[in-house]
Amino acid sequence: QAAGRGSYGEVSFGKYRGKNVVKKDFKFLHTKKLRLFNYREVYALATCNHQNIVKFIGTGPNTLISNIRYVVIERATNASLAERKFESSFKE
Known part of the structure; x- marks a missing residue:
């Protein structure tokens, strides 16, 4: 399901496992x-492990369209982040 398109590519929603x-x-x-920008972004996502950051699942080539x-x-x-912060204040 397509979600958007920008100058660097396209974003879509789906399911994985x-x-x-x-x-x-x-x-x-x-x-x-x-x-280099692309690889840095992927590396940054892959190394982040925090409850408030979306989880990196994987990366790879698209074999249907080369490169x-x-x-x-x-x-x-x-x-939103503000809503999440508000919710977590009640759990403490």
């Missing part, structure tokens, strides 16, 4: 600078 996920498809990255890579992350809920 029963979980709601977001898939970010990158357009062809024809410059070294863009590829495009994608990232899969968990889909966040509709609640």
Whole structure:
């Protein structure tokens, strides 16, 4: 299910192993600078492990369209960060 399109690629919603996920498809990255930015973003997502940051699930090539890579992350809920902070204050 397509969710949006921007200058760097497309975002779509789906399911992976029963979980709601977001898939970010990158357009062809024809410059070294863009590829480096892409790899840094993926590395940053993969190394984050915090309850308030969406979970990184994986990345890989899209074999249907050459030279495009994608990232899969968990889909966040509709609640804003402020709403989540408010909810967690009652749990403490």
